[in-house]
Amino acid sequence: MTKFDSGDTAWMLVSSALVMLMTIPGLALFYGGMVRKKNVLATLAQSFAATALVTVLWVAAGYSLAFARGGAFVGGASYLLLGPMGMDSANPLAPTIPESVYLLFQMTFAIITPALIAGAFADRMKFSAYLWFTGAWLILVYCPVAHWVWGGGWLGRLGALDYAGGTVVHLNAGTAGLVACLVLGPRRGFKTENMAPHNLVLSVIGASLLWVGWFGFNAGSAGAANANAGMAAVATQIAAAAAALSWTAMEWALAGKPSVLGMISGAVAGLVAITPASGFVDPKSALVIGLIAGAACYGSAVWMKRLAGYDDALDAWGVHGVGGALGAVLTGVFASTAINPAGASASVLVQLASVGAVFAYSGVATFAILKAVDRALGLRVAAEVEIEGLDINLHGETVHG
Numbered sequence: 001m002t003k004f005d006s007g008d009t010a011w012m013l014v015s016s017a018l019v020m021l022m023t024i025p026g027l028a029l030f031y032g033g034m035v036r037k038k039n040v041l042a043t044l045a046q047s048f049a050a051t052a053l054v055t056v057l058w059v060a061a062g063y064s065l066a067f068a069r070g071g072a073f074v075g076g077a078s079y080l081l082l083g084p085m086g087m088d089s090a091n092p093l094a095p096t097i098p099e100s101v102y103l104l105f106q107m108t109f110a111i112i113t114p115a116l117i118a119g120a121f122a123d124r125m126k127f128s129a130y131l132w133f134t135g136a137w138l139i140l141v142y143c144p145v146a147h148w149v150w151g152g153g154w155l156g157r158l159g160a161l162d163y164a165g166g167t168v169v170h171l172n173a174g175t176a177g178l179v180a181c182l183v184l185g186p187r188r189g190f191k192t193e194n195m196a197p198h199n200l201v202l203s204v205i206g207a208s209l210l211w212v213g214w215f216g217f218n219a220g221s222a223g224a225a226n227a228n229a230g231m232a233a234v235a236t237q238i239a240a241a242a243a244a245l246s247w248t249a250m251e252w253a254l255a256g257k258p259s260v261l262g263m264i265s266g267a268v269a270g271l272v273a274i275t276p277a278s279g280f281v282d283p284k285s286a287l288v289i290g291l292i293a294g295a296a297c298y299g300s301a302v303w304m305k306r307l308a309g310y311d312d313a314l315d316a317w318g319v320h321g322v323g324g325a326l327g328a329v330l331t332g333v334f335a336s337t338a339i340n341p342a343g344a345s346a347s348v349l350v351q352l353a354s355v356g357a358v359f360a361y362s363g364v365a366t367f368a369i370l371k372a373v374d375r376a377l378g379l380r381v382a383a384e385v386e387i388e389g390l391d392i393n394l395h396g397e398t399v400h401g
Helices: 006-034 037-067 099-117 127-149 154-158 166-184 200-222 227-255 260-274 283-308 316-334 341-345 348-376 383-388 390-395
Strands: none
Touching (some): 006 037, 006 099, 006 260, 037 127, 037 390, 099 127, 099 166, 099 316, 127 154, 127 166, 127 390, 154 348, 166 260, 166 316, 166 348, 200 227, 200 260, 227 260, 227 283, 260 283, 260 316, 283 316
C-alpha cells in the first residue's frame, strides 16, 4: 500500500470535520436564529437535508464531475460511485493523503455551498422544491465550476487563483441566492411587517461555529499540515476580526448603534473575502482585505438591498456574493510569491474574468433550474402556509417556549 504522510492525513481529517461543523450546526444556527420563530425548524431542516442529499450525490457523481480527469468544462465519468478509489489511491491535488480523505474534505465544501443559497429565499420555498433545486444545482452548477477552477478546467489553466472557494463557493452561492430571491419574489409583508430575527443568540452561536470551522475551510485547503496552512489560518483570523470591526464601525456611524447582528455579519464577510486569498497573502494584506470587506459588505447588505428593493432575506448575495467577488479580485492585487509561489500568476484581469464567468454561468443556470422546478412542482408555498409558518405546515412541528 502507498505510504501516506500521517501528519497531513490527520490534519485533513480534522479540517474535514471543521468544515462539516460549518454547515451543521454552524450555518443552520446562524440562519435559524435570523428567521421568524414560525420558520426556524424549516430553516434548520434545509441545512440538515442539504448535508444528507449532497453527500449521496457527491458519491454518486459529484466528485467525478468535479475532480476526475475530463475536459475544460467538466470532469469525466471515471469516478462515478467512486469506482476506482481504493485504500492506496491518492488525488494528484493532495498526493500525501489518501484519496478517501480528499474526497471527504471536498464533500464538505460541496455540502455548504448550496446550503448557503437558502439564506436568500428564507421563509418562502417549498421543501420539496428545495430538495430538487439543491440536487440539480449541485450537479449542474457547483461541480462544473469546481472543475473549472480546481479540477483542471479552463479557469485554472488561465491562471485564476482561488485558494479555498471565493468564486467556487461564495460568489457561486451568492449569485444563485440573488437569482432565487428575484425569481421567488419578496416575502409576504416585506417592508410592512416586522421580520426581525427571532433569536440572535442562536445566530451568534452559529457565527462562532462558522468562524472556528473556517480554519479547516481555509487552512485545510493547503492539503497538508505545512507552513502554507499556518499562514492561511493566520490570514483567516486577521481578516475576520478586521471585518467585524469595520462593519461595526460603519453601522455605528451611519445607524447610531453597533448591533450584534452587524458584528457577526461583519466577521462572516471577512471570512468570505479572505477565502480565495488566504493561502496567497501575508498578514498585512489580510488586514486590509478584512477592513475593505466589512465596509463593502455592510454597504451591499444594507444600502444596496434597500435601494434596489429585492428581498435577499439573510444576505446571501450581500455577504457571500459581494464578499466572494471582492476577495477574488483582491487576491489578484495582494497575492505574494513569498507566501505561495503560485501567486506568480496573479492577475487582476484574470481574477475579474473568473468572477465574471462564474457570475454569468451561475446566474443563467440557476435561473433555468428554478424555472424547471417551478414548472414541475411549484417553488413557493401557498399564501396561507407562508402566513401561518413553514414549520407547522411543511414539517408538522413547531418550536415551543
